[in-house]
Amino acid sequence: MAESIIIYDTTLRDGTQAENFNISLEDKIKICRELDSFGIDYIEGGWPGANPLSTEFFVRMQDMTLRHAKLAAFGSTRHVSNPPEKDANLLALLAAKTPAVTIFGKSWDIHVTEALRITLEQNLEIIQDSLAFLRQRVEHLFYDAEHFFDGFKANRDYALASIDRAVQGGAELICLCETNGGTLPNELVDIIHQVQRHFAEQGRQVALGIHAHNDAECAVANSIMAVQAGALMVQGTINGYGERCGNANLTSIIPALELKLGLHCNAGSRLHQLYVTTRLINELANLPHNRYQPYVGDSAFAHKGGIHVSAVQRNPLTYEHIDPERVGNERRILISDQSGRANILLKAERFGLQLQPEDPLMASIVADLKNMETQGYQYEAAEASFELLMRRALGLRRKFFNLEAFSVSDRKYSMNKEPLTEATIRLTVGDTEAHTAAMGDGPVNAMDLALRKALTRFYPSLQNMKLVDYKVRVLNGQNGTGARVRVLIESSDETGRSWGTVGVSCNVIEASWQALVDSINFKLMKDEQQGMLPRSAA
Missing domain, CATH: 3.30.160.270 (Alpha-isopropylmalate synthase LeuA, regulatory domain)
Known part of the structure; x- marks a missing residue:
């Protein structure tokens, strides 16, 4: 297992395929700079030539310097009727002038015969010679084996043959793509081990990556299990944005690698920026922040029940799996009809109010709270109203008008x-x-x-x-x-x-x-x- 895992972000390409995810050119540039500041290793900027926005993005980025990240252009293998040197897609990838290029090809035989409508051998040829053409002209070259796990289950020999050709073409890393998002972790690990044995039998050491989708709610688990099985690269998006149910959520994967598995990645050294990074991308995409999201959600470290709050006050480990500040988040004590005295005391301390557990006003405040919430008031998202309620009970609320x-x-x-x-x-x-x-x-x-x-x-x-x-x-x-x-x-x-x-x-x-x-x-x-x-x- 590698000591340092490569994080490859595809928010600007795969992420933008999410429903209602729309960003401008300037937003793409801002997101790219934020991801670079966060420590992402590779940033996939889009598909050059696919639309004017992507084309202009790569033109603009040629005049900008990233501090750490390497920009990657994404595209497909050549069209079967075009030689590589005359294929518009491959030429557009080179015109983007990025240090990294990622191309995808078909691993599932049904996609070759039904989608591309070419022979199985023709598909193998376009994989190999597309990569061979690019290998001489780019610094970093990655191959995304699309639908690899479904293809492997349907036709093991052909799926393996497709990545053999990618290796022969010069790909420095083969990213196994779980494109339909339906493979479970136990299946995925078994297939990765079979791929590793396949290359070992040939006397080859081939770097592998994982690109998972979330249709079975397993993208994060599959990515983590792939790393434990030996994958060196994880591809995903911030906040898990992507087509259908989304991509593997790097917002959960990066802290899991760093804090749970003890595996280093460059972004793991900047985990304190995680919360801000996720919020910025939500704001630029004009999408609401998922308050229930692990690690960075507003509810991720929120405590409502009085027993929970009392325990957390003594030792946060009782109900928190990590220190929220490690990912830039914060602990929140909620006020509701389930709240106990510990909640009220912590809120009073936060509001700068002098309130002791034995204070007779404590019972009055708890009673007022429960009465108000019985009427329908809710203070979890209205802390300002609750502070005013407390100040009124303590005789500290001034009438300004x-x-x-x-x-x-x-x-x-x-x-x-x-x-x-x-x-x-x-x-x-x-x-x-x-x-x-x-x-x-x-x-x-x-x-x-x-x-x-x-x-x-x-x-x-x-x-x-x-x-x-x-x-x-x-x-x-x-x-x-x-x-x-x-x-x-x-x-x-x-x-x-x-x-x-x-x-x-x-x-x-x-x-x-x-x-x-x-x-x-x-x-x-x-x-x-x-x-x-x-x-x-x-």
């Missing part, structure tokens, strides 16, 4: 035009009254704009606050349109800080108002703590 009245109206004057939405707010700050109105894109947006319009004359920092997410959930659907709803709002400001607040009501406008008011109160409270409020307001 008093609401006197508000109204929201929607008017649709024409069926061919969007409705006009207006919100009016009347409130007081001290002895001063403010009465404002604002138009918005819907009632919540109008309320948000009107509220901040009324308050910014007193608290100018609210101009830099924005609502970044808004969710509504029906809590008891059996009541139809009279059902109680929960509104969760996420807000952020110029400091990069973000916070969540919650409101619950049978009226979605009222629930939204509750969450909005909590959001603004939390912002003002933090500004006051940092000395950012004007003295006249403070």
Whole structure:
């Protein structure tokens, strides 16, 4: 088994085949630079000539220097009717001027006869001479044996013959591809061992890699088992993005290699960057972050049950398989109706509140929490609202303003035009009254704009606050349109800080108002703590 495993990232090619994964040229370049900074060894940039975006990407990258990673261009073996020196695909790979080239070929006989519609021998020929042509012209040359495991199970001799020809053509590494994603780990390891024995019988030492898909939820396990069986390279994508159910998730594989198996890879030395890297790629692809993802999900080290929290407080190893900081993540203590006193105490400490286990207010806070969640409030994603609840119980919550009245109206004057939405707010700050109105894109947006319009004359920092997410959930659907709803709002400001607040009501406008008011109160409270409020307001 190798001491250092090669990590080959194909997020910019295979990853972009995932549903709803769309990135611009500039995004591709940013992702490439991030992967290089993270320590990825090879970055597959795409298929030159397949589309204008891929072509332009390789042109742009020729003027850029990567600190560690080597850029790889991806393509197929030549067309059966073209000699290598006149094949457009092979010439496009060379035109990309990358230090590494990866080409794929057919290992499964059914793909040769049904997809390519050529003879089995012709397929072997185009594998060998495509690689032989490239071998003299590129620094690193890899061969992806597509559908190798299914091909091996269907026709062992032909699958082996296909990679024999790849070796004869000059590939420095044969990557065995589990393309359909249906092979189980025990099958995969057995086939790898048979491949190794096959080469050993020929007196050859051939470097192997693994490229797994996740259709049977085994891509990570298959990749790890392949490494343990002797594979030197792992191909995969960040966050497991890819066609259908996705590719092997490097976000899980890299820490498993480094922290579980004691195997080194260059990216393993930068595991503290893992969380940030995964988030950046999600943001650029405009895809939500999977909170339940191992290692980097927001829930990966979140503790909800009171017994769990108490144990983790004494020794994190009781409910955490690694220190979250090793992968750039953090431990989170959740607040819910399952919470015990240990949760409350840890939250109080985090909020900078003085609260002791024997404090009579402790029972009051726990009772308030359970009562509020019985009504439908949820604080796991609304910690700002929970901090305000705790401060109110401790007599530490200051009222920055008093609401006197508000109204929201929607008017649709024409069926061919969007409705006009207006919100009016009347409130007081001290002895001063403010009465404002604002138009918005819907009632919540109008309320948000009107509220901040009324308050910014007193608290100018609210101009830099924005609502970044808004969710509504029906809590008891059996009541139809009279059902109680929960509104969760996420807000952020110029400091990069973000916070969540919650409101619950049978009226979605009222629930939204509750969450909005909590959001603004939390912002003002933090500004006051940092000395950012004007003295006249403070």
